[in-house]
Amino acid sequence: MMRGDHTSQKLAFSFILLLIIVLASSSQSALASKKLPLNEKSPCKRFVVYYHDTLFNGTDAANATSATVANKTRLGDFNFGMLVVFDDPMTKDNHLLSPPVGRAQGFFFYDKKNEYNAWFAFTLVFNSSEYKGTLNIMGADLMPQKTRDLSVVGGTGDFFMARGIVTIETDTLQGDFYFRLKMDIKLYECY
């Protein structure tokens, strides 16, 4: 009888200790700031779309999907300040004429005087059988780098409250009036 008591008490203390550890660790993460080991290699959702920007040249309104709304300034030789609004199709492969899976609506501007560099803010609007909803994105397009990361700062519909990273890469650049980006969309907060 004494031994049974003793054993159960020893076990009891171990449990209490464990519980305190569990409680302490969870309350710590709740009370202090969040410092979580999110794994950059394990997004909860990932897919690729291609973004096609065809800039209005003044005469091709039928094909163009973007237009310059503020002209470049005289600061440097790389279009500093030129601001473009777009409503660009997104496709699953890199063919401009493939059926669009959604639209990218937003703007970018050039912002460096000694090389090409841009800044983007836009919404990916999905209205396909696969996805309905939007992803809101912003960030620097550091054009000299092969790949650049922008932030997915929110989402709606099927992407309710999403956050993540979009890695963009220039897929082609044809003169002043057409370029294509590969967008690798990685969400790390899915609900």
Place this chain on the structure above:
Amino acid sequence: MMRGDHTSQKLAFSFILLLIIVLASSSQSALASKKLPLNEKSPCKRFVVYYHDTLFNGTDAANATSATVANKTRLGDFNFGMLVVFDDPMTKDNHLLSPPVGRAQGFFFYDKKNEYNAWFAFTLVFNSSEYKGTLNIMGADLMPQKTRDLSVVGGTGDFFMARGIVTIETDTLQGDFYFRLKMDIKLYECY
């Protein structure tokens, strides 16, 4: 004595099992990406404000609260590229002259060549007895839809670190120079 030992050991094993489950489930959510069942129907804070935009027509500086800073382009017939900066009053009901509970400061532009459609980024600035602080918002205003969801991507003051959704609905549209949106603000991350 043997029975007491046996019973307490059986209980001990159950507890250990339970603890392992608890620990496993919490470490999983910490180590992998977050995939949480946030409930779209249960925001932690929700309220409605009305947004009043009175566009400067060149002569009514006393009443106007927004102005066109980049003109529409010739791409399509729906103001593509027209960019408007605003500092618009927000009220609790839909009367323009009700006491404002805050200001909406930011910009929008039209971005579609074959129908009206817009894109917004702005800050709701509250400085009332009820709320002090800001909410930062961006997203596509898909005007053909009755209601449209934008993302609340951050907040300050009473809305420290908030995230959520703003559902907007056109409450009235009076010619080119006044429109009103109902904004249903739903926060899902409150601190």
Place this chain on the structure above:
Amino acid sequence: MMRGDHTSQKLAFSFILLLIIVLASSSQSALASKKLPLNEKSPCKRFVVYYHDTLFNGTDAANATSATVANKTRLGDFNFGMLVVFDDPMTKDNHLLSPPVGRAQGFFFYDKKNEYNAWFAFTLVFNSSEYKGTLNIMGADLMPQKTRDLSVVGGTGDFFMARGIVTIETDTLQGDFYFRLKMDIKLYECY
């Protein structure tokens, strides 16, 4: 024997009760919206940078790092609608000529007709030995206040998925063409 049984059972019930509390509290936070006691005073990362904006006056392209891309409107006397794109150096102390620790790339515009007030969206681009990566920021610059809070809405690289607050303060304002902000960057979500 009976006493051993009794004691271990009493302990067992306490453990089960505790476990239920632990499980209940964690499942609650997962199922409903997040309502967490994040501590505004305990960021997981904090540092200060100074932001230097030198506006292009039309002739000093060598020194200027920003340019006006949309002119002020005639709404009020405080530059309403004037939109500036920048690629501004950030330094650790408040000397313009200190070695930059990164660039702030983005835009701001003035948005009030009866006093100076602005709105910002930009990316801090770090490429130093200390940090590589970006922070994406937006919010209202309520200039009449001594300090103003903007939202850090996302990050990449060393700042992967970060969120937080940037408290800005005007450090100096020299005429129309140079101003400096102290930026106190406080992250509350670090991964």
